[in-house]
Amino acid sequence: MNPIIEIENLTKKYSQKEVLKGVNLKIYPGQIIGYIGPNGAGKSTTVKILLGLIEDYSGTVKIFGEDIRENSVDYKFRIGYVPELGDIYDTLTAKEYLTFLGDLYEIDKDLLLERANELTKLFGINEQFNARITSYSKGMKQKLLIIASMIHNPDILFLDEPITGLDANSVMIFKEILNGLAKKGKTIFYSSHIMEVVENLSERIVLLNDGIIAADGSFDELKNNGKNDSLEDIFNEVTGFNNHKEIAESFVTAICR
Numbered sequence: 001m002n003p004i005i006e007i008e009n010l011t012k013k014y015s016q017k018e019v020l021k022g023v024n025l026k027i028y029p030g031q032i033i034g035y036i037g038p039n040g041a042g043k044s045t046t047v048k049i050l051l052g053l054i055e056d057y058s059g060t061v062k063i064f065g066e067d068i069r070e071n072s073v074d075y076k077f078r079i080g081y082v083p084e085l086g087d088i089y090d091t092l093t094a095k096e097y098l099t100f101l102g103d104l105y106e107i108d109k110d111l112l113l114e115r116a117n118e119l120t121k122l123f124g125i126n127e128q129f130n131a132r133i134t135s136y137s138k139g140m141k142q143k144l145l146i147i148a149s150m151i152h153n154p155d156i157l158f159l160d161e162p163i164t165g166l167d168a169n170s171v172m173i174f175k176e177i178l179n180g181l182a183k184k185g186k187t188i189f190y191s192s193h194i195m196e197v198v199e200n201l202s203e204r205i206v207l208l209n210d211g212i213i214a215a216d217g218s219f220d221e222l223k224n225n226g227k228n229d230s231l232e233d234i235f236n237e238v239t240g241f242n243n244h245k246e247i248a249e250s251f252v253t254a255i256c257r
């Protein structure tokens with residue numbers, strides 16, 4: 001099987017600071033990839049490069065077999081994105097927002113409205129379909145962002161902290177949706193700091209530390225012969241972090257001094 005995403009020797013600098021230091025990654029259709037790493041490791045930078053939002057990088061990125069530098073438009077019709085900090089045109093209603101996206105993706109209007117109505121019903125926000133997004137709660141906005149990322153039936157989904165603000169029931173639905181989409185052959189690139197969800201959802205976990213891939217494998221493979229019980233333990237070990245208690249103590253002392 002050919003990789004659906006292929007990253008070769010990807011490097012990126014902001015001014016003099018090298019943020020990605022030679023990332024190599026091949027991702028195959030139908031995989032759910034958990035993309036994790038400490039704050040500032042370069043995860044969002046990688047995703048922004050894959051989305052074509054950052055162009056001044058070195059290395060090669062191929063999506064659907066084509067270099068995204070050479071064909072920077074067509075592939076965007078086949079990808080979806082839930083951003084970490086979702087900017088949304090919130091003076092629009094959900095119907096207007098999804099219709100606007102439908103126009104951008106060149107989806108037939110009737111099909112778009114049928115799909116938008118059905119998905120908002122399933123996610124429990126259809127009663128507000130014609131209400132302005134400014135009136136939505138945080139979780140309702142997040143549900144709309146999730147629907148928006150999938151409305152055009154993309155082949156690859158890039159998700160950056162997608163469950164922020166979702167209640168426990170909605171998280172359960174969302175996890176099932178991702179599993180269902182992966183079974184249909186969709187590829188899911190899932191970036192999050194919520195280790196339990198990544199552990200439970202991802203067939204493959206890629207850990208980025210200081211701009212390089214420090215671990216790559218299934219949860220079982222990364223367990224290091226059973227030494228680590230949870231993804232949190234693996235994360236601590238790979239990033240060389242073991243002083244959370246001391247830091248917390250100093251923090252409390254600094255406040256209560």
Ligand SMILES: Nc1ncnc2c1ncn2[C@@H]1O[C@H](COP(=O)(O)OP(=O)(O)OP(=O)(O)O)[C@@H](O)[C@H]1O
Pocket residue numbers: 014019037038039040041042043044045046
């Ligand atoms: N536009 C920018 N200009 C300068 N430096 C930037 C810019 N965007 C990101 N950086 C720096 O690049 C590094 C990686 O940032 P990035 O947002 O990719 O990390 P991340 O792994 O997504 O972190 P987090 O888990 O906190 O979201 C950080 O040191 C950050 O300060």
